[in-house]
Amino acid sequence: MRVFISGFGNIGRGFFESLLIKDAYLKKRYEDLVTIVGIVDSKSYEVNDGEYKICGFCTLGNKNNTGKLHTDRNGLSCTEIMDMVDFDLLIEASPTNITDGGEGLVNIRHALKKGKDVITVNKGPLALAYSELDALAKENGCYLRFEGSVGGGMPMINMCNEALVGQKINSIQGIFNGTCNLILSRMDSGIPFEQALREAQQLGYAETDPTYDIKGIDSACKVAILANSVFKKDVKFSDVSVTGIDTVTPEAVEMAAEKGMVIRHIGEISKDKLEVAPRLIPKNHPLSVPGSLNKAQVITDMAGPITVSGRGAGKSETASAMLSDLIWIMDRRTA
């Protein structure tokens, strides 16, 4: 299984490290070796050949290097670099671009058209062009997997589509952004939004520019991805009705508390609803949770409510989702 990694920030490196950590496991499970044959990031690239061989990108596992790090892409596009080497699987972990899908969308299209399997955690392409990519994968006999794009370490897409296979999922309601939930749960104790946000930034949860999280854009991408992949709808990010948490006031939180409720930022996918918005949630409801976890409640036709929670982000957590997708694909490709 020859792997090409596009995007080598936190997520791409996390996936790479997971291969090293799970080296013995993978070698025991498969005769076929996982080899990294190319890595591209925004500035540099390397095409390589051999088991886990990485040069300048990463000092991990760099015995017997044969590749050479090019510290300048020299105007080469990622797809041009992809074409320099034979590979079986693209790991797309470049930054999310929610305007036009960015290089990630171009890369995924390119790989699928070449008949290569794809694992991605890049929400932009999936929230903007899911139906096109899904069709492209089917046409070319490829697998397109993206467990890590929703809820990091919380098993969500594969749980719905595989563990719950056969059931009709009537709705999913969830907390899909840990930063927003951390801010809202701090606001439960009476502090204003701005202060809770600053605290989340100081704790390293919220970005310096927190727009993507607090305006609900990140959650809306996940709602679109679940609508497409679990509910088999054909929707885009722009079909999701989105309200951020930056308008939630201490007064609103206090009024909610008087009624035994909290305010939480809930994404919902159901027959007639695609929404991300602050909502009043009874204190004893499964989604009334504090802290930075992600949590979802899935309502099925046969088993009623099923809830799942886990860490929504993090290097190792997201890598765990990508690893499960890799094994899913290898089980089928090496059978």
Add this chain to the structure above:
Amino acid sequence: MRVFISGFGNIGRGFFESLLIKDAYLKKRYEDLVTIVGIVDSKSYEVNDGEYKICGFCTLGNKNNTGKLHTDRNGLSCTEIMDMVDFDLLIEASPTNITDGGEGLVNIRHALKKGKDVITVNKGPLALAYSELDALAKENGCYLRFEGSVGGGMPMINMCNEALVGQKINSIQGIFNGTCNLILSRMDSGIPFEQALREAQQLGYAETDPTYDIKGIDSACKVAILANSVFKKDVKFSDVSVTGIDTVTPEAVEMAAEKGMVIRHIGEISKDKLEVAPRLIPKNHPLSVPGSLNKAQVITDMAGPITVSGRGAGKSETASAMLSDLIWIMDRRTA
């Protein structure tokens, strides 16, 4: 896919009904039809041929019956009846026998030796003879699936082994018996065990003879099954240290409450522990839940804590788990 059902109480009937409900879904997914070729219960049997053809057992879907209900087994064992007909898959849903595995264990052994796949929700055989059955399945190239044996509608075994594949699961702690949790959560409000039990019986949760639940036997079976199937240990029911909830007093509940804790009946599987016992749980802990749901917290090496909850029992809920196992097998047998 020719199916033989042994055990036609609530669970066997629930599975059968799920085939009728999911008829269109299954026909769309597979060219191969699911047909019921035999049903046995404790008193009667029918061997049959054709799509969902059932005579006296069930009036559902009985168009074009060709079989005939024998209202007396006439001393025939289930395996003798199995041998009257060709089948591909055994659904084992006879009552749990925790002493020697009962007819369920005999049936599963017989089917696997004949090279037939097995789906079971019968905890006895899995808690007493898992390693033997697992080996028998492998020897004979069969699948043995049992998602419904732990947690009914809560996806547990397949979530751990498939959605979380690749990760090392360090421990599972869970509430695996809804009746016990209902009793303990009623005791939170100060009422004694005997009264809470009577209430649970009146609500239809607890059996007239509640021993199996309140002594922790049911939970201990599930702990043994998870230890074998998820942790790849080789344990039996008798290896689990079990304490029931019948010794929990209102005084103990009150003392727990004073420390911000509740008492819950927790099953744990970890490196050095196989245990079912009442435990003190902090009120804000994920396992401090009221009511009759099942809930589990899985600790993994890469993603940390993942929690899942769902209805632990029920006809339709358990059938949903059996259906997911059926689809898993059909995906592989009809590929």
